[in-house]
Amino acid sequence: xxxxxxxxxxxxxxxxxxxxxxxxxxxxxxxxxxxxxxxxxxxxxxxxxxxxxxxxxxxxxxxxxxxxxxxxxxxxxxxxxxxxxxxxxxxxxxxxxxxxxxxxxxxxxxxxxxxxxxxxxxxxxxxxxxxxxxxxxxxxxxxxxxxxxx
Numbered sequence: 345x346x347x348x349x350x351x352x353x354x355x356x357x358x359x360x361x362x363x364x365x366x367x368x369x370x371x372x373x374x375x376x377x378x379x380x381x382x383x384x385x386x387x388x389x390x391x392x393x394x395x396x397x398x399x400x401x402x403x404x405x406x407x408x409x410x411x412x413x414x415x416x417x418x419x420x421x422x423x424x425x426x427x428x429x430x431x432x433x434x435x436x437x438x439x440x441x442x443x444x445x446x447x448x449x450x451x452x453x454x455x456x457x458x459x460x461x462x463x464x465x466x467x468x469x470x471x472x473x474x475x476x477x478x479x480x481x482x483x484x485x486x487x488x489x490x491x492x493x494x
Contacts, residue, residue, distance in 0.1 A: 360417035382414035383483035392484040405454035411487040412455035431492040441475040448473040
């Protein structure tokens with residue numbers, strides 16, 4: 345049902361990106377999955393790079409959405425089945441922004457909204473959305489997640 349809904353809204357889960365450092369993409373502890381920060385990668389390339397400002401919020405929102413899709417791809421690789429997700433618990437969103445930019449929540453909303461669209465009330469979560477001076481590979485956004493599973 346979840347994967348059907350994902351297809352219905354036009355999202356295709358990619359092969360998840362490999363870690364860019366000395367860590368693993370997902371750790372399971374009890375009934376929680378901790379998904380490492382995902383950046384906007386497609387086919388091994390960072391799609392959205394550079395600083396976010398009031399001028400390029402839409403691109404940054406697309407970047408955040410790709411991060412969310414990559415989170416789902418990592419979970420699918422780990423569990424084999426997205427139906428095992430019972431709740432999106434928390435997102436931590438980082439936006440590579442110019443110092444005067446203050447709309448980080450508006451950027452990360454693109455990821456939050458996608459999870460709500462897919463999971464309904466189970467997609468509602470706690471969250472932080474912060475601006476940072478840089479991100480790995482100059483990506484616009486990075487998002488990690490804590491997800492409850494059955």
